[in-house]
Amino acid sequence: MAFKIALLVTYCLVLPIISEDLGFKYNGFKLANLSLDGKAVITSSGLLKLTNMVKQGQGHAFYPSPINFKDSNGSAYSFSTSFVFTMESIYPDLSAEGMTFVIASTKGLQGALPAEYLGLFIEPNNENFRNHFFAVELDTIKNNQFGDINFNHVGIDINGLESKVSKPAGYYANGNSVFRDLTLFSGKPMQVWVEYDGLSKKISVTLAPLKANKPNTPLLSLSYDLSPILKQTMYVGFTSATGPVPTTSHCVLGWSFRMNGIAEGLDLSQLPKLPNEKSKFLTIGVPTISSVILLTAILAVTYFVIRVKKKYAEELEDWELEYGPHRFKYKDLYIATKGFRDKELLGSGGFGRVYRGLLPTSKIQVAVKRVWHEPRQGMREFVAEIASLGRLRHRNLVPLLGYCRRKGELLLVYEYMPNGSLDNFLFDQPNISLNWDQRFRVIKGVASGLLYLHEEWEQVVVHRDVKASNVLLDGELNGRLGDFGLARLYDHGSEPRTTHVLGTLGYLDPEHTRSGKATTSTDVYAFGAFLLEVGCGRRPIEPRAPTEEIVLVDWVFSHWTRGVILQAIDPKLGYDYVKEEVELVLKLGLLCSHSESVARPNMRQILLYLEGSTALSDISSLRISAGGLTFAHAEGFVDSNNSEGNCSNVAASLPSGGR
Template identity: 40%
Template sequence: MGIVILCILLLDVLLSTTIAQTPQPYKPTDLILLNCGESSPRTSSDGRKWEAEAKSQYLPSTSQTSSTSRASEQDSSVVLVPYMTARVIHSKITYTFPVSSGAKFVRLYFYPATYSGLNKTTSFFSVAANRFTLLSNFSAYLTVSAPHASASIVKEFIVTVQDKQQLEIAFTPTPSSFAFINGIEIVSMPNGLYTKDMDDPYVYVRPGNPQTFYFDDTTALETVYRLNVGGRFVSSVKDSGLFRRWLEDSSYIFAAQFGVTHSAPDYVPIEYTNKTPAYVAPTDVYKTKRTMGKNSRINLNYNLTWLFSVDSGFTYLVRLHFCETESVKPGERVFFIFINNMTAEQDEDVMYWSGGTGVPVYKDFVVSVAGGSSGKEDLWLALHPNIDSGPKYADAILNGLEIFKLNRSDGDIAGPNPEPVAAPPKQLPISIKKTRGKRTLPLLIAIGAVIAALFAFSVFFCFFVRQRRKKMQSTQKSALPTERCRHFTLAEIRSATRNFDEQNLIGVGGFGNVYKGYHESVSMPVAIKRLNSSSEQGIREFRTEIEMLSRLRHVHLVPLIGYCDDRGEMILVYEYMPNGALQDHLYKTDSPPLPWKQRLEICIGAARGLHYLHSGTNHTIIHRDIKPTNILLDENWVAKVSDFGLSKVGPTSQTPVNTVVKGSFGYIDPEYCRRQKLTEKSDVYSFGVVLLEVLCARRPLIPTLPRDQVSLAEWGRSCYQRGTFDQIIDPYLKGDVAPECLKKFAEISYNCVHDIGSERPTMVDVVWGLEFALQLQEAAEKNRNGPDRVNFDREIPLLPRGDVVSSGEDDDNPFSGSRITLGASGTSTTLSYSDGARTDAVFSEIMNSAGR
């Protein structure tokens, strides 16, 4: 008997523990579901009960200004409740909701159908809630007509009702138009869920170091995005009591690398805390996540990135949800958080921050999106491993994401309507009427004859095309250019990569995975870059790269051998570069450091390739993504510029190209960012950063360093101006860089990263200067052990820009100089071009810019 009682007690304890671990949903004080235009209560497909508007207390007598109506059609994706009935509004009406004070979700439901015979395309109206303008000149029809839009709309806002105040929602049609509303939902929420007190600031993300930002419950918000990252759609009834909808995130991932999704095992419960109560987000959000994957080498070469289209000219709250559900210790997984190419967090350590496995946390950031002419701008979120502290995993994670738009100072939170989709050409109707019987018969006969003729021609044409296709070779199947590159079939690509075997994986880029492959038709190994077919951005880059490289051939551009576009695949085939990318030999690598002279030669090669793009073709080609990972090295260490997916053809004149800012963190021209005007000098800036990386062997951005050293470009400029440039070089190079060569190299780098584009040199000047620096290095090495030997270890002051650093006669050339003093201890050696080093020989690459 005692054993039975003991078992019952143990079972009770287990049951109580299970119940305690199951979070209880939040019970809102106010919960209103108003089915507009409906006369009887209805239950929606998710089991929620909607109140009939006709019997509600919220709407005043509106017999003169509005009416009820039913939708004349129903899209297959649209549910009955609340979308099939509506209140049609002809002049301003106001719904009044006597609710408690505090923050409320206000959800407005719209289905743009035909109501009471009215033309849905002419419906434009505004919606206000208390003092906030939620929608202005809103068109539900244009909204659902946008690409990838749903047939119905739910607009969600957060509005705080103050003490002794009611919630009033007013609908005002635009003159000569009408408004409509299908459903209104009001749900109260816990205070402080999304807005904070003024003594609890948000992190404001801006260029440089983040600052603090304040807003409280006097601010209204619009929900723009809410995603369950790495998981499935979470419906409103599966939310934690607030009836929010969490969408999948896969549609918003940018580029080809999707990372890896992960679900928590059943034995790892989600343990909510006082800082993160159960109503913050449901367990379904915290039990799933997206990581970068297990391959640290690949993870270090890409960012896990999401891209969102938002209204320009507003400030946004970005909330990120995290939960470690794997066996990870503090400090073992640390990563950067970037928002709009700015550092929001540099050492995000979820386990350290949360304090345990299965403990959810969230972090808020505020960012402003500048105004643009189109009314829409991109908001970027990117994660990247931070390995400075030596974590166990080079990885990053994210479980959930929410983005909210904040109202402006005038209370306006409304954005513009989507641009109208271009309509197809109108077809002239064929009218057949009894009164035109005599004219109709001949017309019908003529039309029939035309149709018969067209049918016969179509049959003949299809037969002809089919026979011709059988005779065509597989290399002629694509509409893409094939003059200098061949078309590979998907079967050939699979054979070359052993069906994309991960053992052949050699890298990951913004485009996709890169594999080493072998093909019998090519007498050399090839690099095969495979696009993720769901990436729209990648498709544009795919076509851009083929169009660029099919026309270009140069010893310092990576050769494109061919491509494959079968069965929705987007694959590029290049000549394989055995020595990898330049970055692989600079830092965070097991490869031996490159000697200084070899680094100079690589820089010269890359500069020649870039000069050819700017000046060696009919139109200037701006690369837009110059960085060490896009400078590849062949078996002879010859540098070749690669990755032309972001390239842009410039105008024939000197006018800049207006374009959206694109590129890589740390390399983007600041003037390009400010003005959104692209010139070839933007490439010069990026190349200047590469020169500094080559000299210093460090990344372009390291947020953990002191503020003046975070940006390599800014630090390099500062050191040059102070005359301390020789103190920032790679320690491995100490004693190997000739002082005069370092002077010239420093001058070139400084000029390239000038903040003003017009002050930067052209690439022809850069090539000239680098080749001269190489001559200085070689001359110094030749005399290193001679009677007039050069002291490589001495520290020399590097003069600021504008001071004389050479005795050349051509003062207009920033890299001029024909007689340079290389000796030490008062002796000098003259470098003379008469000794087989004439300018026309040394710089022959410039004299003939034709591709080789």
């Protein structure tokens, strides 16, 4: 017994010494005993796949044992690591989330979101001292929430996703001071070196193409003492996540790590082959096909190809080539929707019809909208805006993936939302209704999405068609604003251009109908109508209703003036709701419906109201006219005949059945 105790004590004394000089190297991961979770797998060829073009997936891979990172005085040791990775997207100009090399206090990071935060967090709790992690992010998303510099950058993260330092991906070739760009999600293998000097307290990160020597000049350098960040023992590994659109795979081919020394170099010739790499035997050794046989085959299919091209012919002008990544082939959309069969029809309105589809190559489920074709004049600008909108990334927006033009029609391609549009759960005696908690969550989600469009993206985006039928529900019934066919963009700080007044009766801002300028306040007005229809379960205009109930905002206002505003709520809710939240939504709907834009709150204020961070001021000093479209101050009413007439004249010529 005494011998066993002595042996145990000896083992405990020796183990930290071994950990202090720990080193390992994997030229491929066939025999590696890594700790994996999420979508991470090791293939038969030895490739570590963190994710593989899955929707909302995450992957973690960690060295299985904890590593001693501190000496007896609590100072962090030096360490060094190098690894080879690839990120490949099915679109050359569009990627999902990126990946990280991370040193964390636990392995697995259970609960991290699959759609964002690089697979590191459940929620963004930046600069939290309890996080205890160090990471190098290889990020392919520009997230303004964390101050990302672009869609293709490398950053050093400490206890949060707001990088201490970051730069566009690239490297300085040895002997050449010229900086060379690299695209992280190009599918080409690249090597990363991460080093920390425990004496000088300096971190350096270097990136280079696979077969290039390690550059003398690192991409990133940061003086920072990691001693307070790292615990005595930590885990090392990799994380990644994909977004709502499965476009990207994240792989690691080899990995070397060492404490208190330089990581051993990887043997590049022993790294596993990527699935799309061809062996020399296939590219060189296979005999060339006889030219006679090839010519015969070409002649045999020429006639068939000509016929197919005519069937799938589409418009394509020279200026559209620059938008290639956002342009879909008509043939692919035709096959995806099974020839636009009525069986695949999801909905229709005055602006077009929407079909469910499954893209033949990527197997991504999409919604394809066939809409009117704008006149040739202005089409170039319109397509440029479509390409820009394709870069929007927010959890409460439906991603616009691209477009196609053919024979007088325009086709817009969106990510498919399995639960359809919100109006199906609100109006016309739905089979399934949403409870108040679900509705309030949808309202706050749409408000968050509009705030991103108005203030947080690189340009100001005015949606111009906010309404329940354009709010779609994902698999978890989260609200996501979609249908950007009418959206307009302009730079922050600039004036919006005059546009055609388009939209749906009941949601049109009176000021917009007069000036022709769509502003962020135009969306706020429509959001007010949206708030009322979600709270009341009624459309903004009900032509068949009794006279006093035709205009929803009038009807709600009449309840408010009589002190019974809660009687306006959707009867399908029963009594299962939060009184204060319902009252807030209805009053906020009235406030957003003010005919003068200066009197309406902006989306940041609205979100603060909805989240309870700011109390809504008393709106009793405002009154609404009989027309339901004009607020006036308490000292008197403003004549609403002109404004109401203008709005009605414009809107009467527009389809009101949705888009």
